[in-house]
Amino acid sequence: MDNTCRICHHVTAEERYLCDGCEYRACTWLRALPKQAALLEVCLQPTTGPAQRGGSGRAHSPLPLDIRVLDLLGPGHAAHIQDPHGDQTGGIPIVALLAGWSRYLASEIPAVHHDAHGTIRIDRCEDAWPRTGTGIPAWCSWLQAYLPYAVTRPWAEEMYGQLEELLSRIQRVTHTTPRRTARDAPCPGCQAFALVEREDELHISCQVCDVRLTPEQYTEHRDAVMPALARIALLMSAQAAQQTAA
């Protein structure tokens, strides 16, 4: 294993395949999924239309249900975890994908138990059992709890990719995207005013080069450069005012 994140190629701790920034992102997806699923249910039937006067039933045939939502919320089959060509993600419903990864993850975790003679045995877990049931929130919190383990496994990149694809399928229906905020200070790497903060990301990232800062690093950087920049801006506007007056 080299110490490069498989997703964003930033340097990471040696014993993991995803960096802390990408782990954070996957975690925010899992946190957002239950609310996104509730939004999907609202989007299932685009509109029911007004009732017709004098009629006892519908004047029109019912509007079709959004097939994309049915695909996402349906029972479906277990996720195709091993997908070398990356072409199986399309139709996997939310629960099947989450449960599939939870079970795959559980099958790798060593389980310690005592056998009938009191000897300690180390086996593989047989299955994942969320304590709060088998709905979307339960699988999401199960996976969140085991995410720090998942990022140390070689398949972490594939799990990340499938979760990312799932979220974008959902967001295409719900029309929700993570909030982005442009930050005032220039990038310490390329000096462009291109630092952006996204609510689903741990770091504030430059959109021009690959610099990224934690919120604390950004605050420190901003406090160091902004007073000088503000003085320059003040001088320039004073000069412009003089030239206009002359």
Ligand SMILES: [Zn+2]
């Ligand atoms: Zn990364």
Ligand SMILES: [Zn+2]
């Ligand atoms: Zn930059």
